[in-house]
Amino acid sequence: MKRSSRNPVTSRPALLGAVVMLALTSASVAAADDGRGPLEVTVTAPADARTARVGTLFGADSTGRPRRDHFCTASVVHSPGRDLLITAAHCITHVDGKLFFAPGYRDGRAPYGMWPVGAWVLPEGWTADKDEDSDVAFAHVGELDGRRVEDVVGANRFTSGTATGSSAVTLVGHPDAREVPVMCTDRPVARGRTQQRVRCPGFTGGTSGSPWVNGAGQVVGVLGGHERGGSTADVSYSVVLGSGAAALYRAAVRS
Numbered sequence: 001m002k003r004s005s006r007n008p009v010t011s012r013p014a015l016l017g018a019v020v021m022l023a024l025t026s027a028s029v030a031a032a033d034d035g036r037g038p039l040e041v042t043v044t045a046p047a048d049a050r051t052a053r054v055g056t057l058f059g060a061d062s063t064g065r066p067r068r069d070h071f072c073t074a075s076v077v078h079s080p081g082r083d084l085l086i087t088a089a090h091c092i093t094h095v096d097g098k099l100f101f102a103p104g105y106r107d108g109r110a111p112y113g114m115w116p117v118g119a120w121v122l123p124e125g126w127t128a129d130k131d132e133d134s135d136v137a138f139a140h141v142g143e144l145d146g147r148r149v150e151d152v153v154g155a156n157r158f159t160s161g162t163a164t165g166s167s168a169v170t171l172v173g174h175p176d177a178r179e180v181p182v183m184c185t186d187r188p189v190a191r192g193r194t195q196q197r198v199r200c201p202g203f204t205g206g207t208s209g210s211p212w213v214n215g216a217g218q219v220v221g222v223l224g225g226h227e228r229g230g231s232t233a234d235v236s237y238s239v240v241l242g243s244g245a246a247a248l249y250r251a252a253v254r255s
Contacts, residue, residue, distance in 0.1 A: 074091075082149070133195070203233055209224065
């Protein structure tokens, strides 16, 4: 499997971990009319307000402090409580114990702090039988120094029901083997009715949970789904965010 959970058997290959990403490695250089740049080109993500909303997950060591190694990507989505993350459900399949979220993580530093992750909200299809069409999860994060995460780094808007491929999307993810995030823009195409895919080179282990954000700042996909995100580093999948994802978001807001 392609994407990182904490179990290496199910993690995405890290075969591009030694490659410095990748200024122009794509066959397509078509400009994205509503994204951030050329299509199908992966680059190091800039440190700016929009990428600050995306970060990494960390487990805890025996003292309850964050471990040094990160796994999976998560991002802040708007909620009334201003404390909500979205990621892939498979990212937490093997998690046991305390977690932390580091928004804007870069070069071994957490510039906005390490936020304690609280309760997860998972779809029934995932908890019952790991249904790949249910590979989305939300989580609340606790306050840090009396502040809520959305007030510190902002948030994208969770949006369901958009037509696959109606606009280009930009992915920002944190490979396990790198200490800086990567970014790529592409226009999704359908894989059946319930899955969508993009072609973005170098989205290796750790990028599971990366948000797919359109030009309006809406999260319209989350890297996961088919083959837990894909069996190669160059093609990534997401569940189509439909009525089930909308219901899960409402449940997360209420919880």
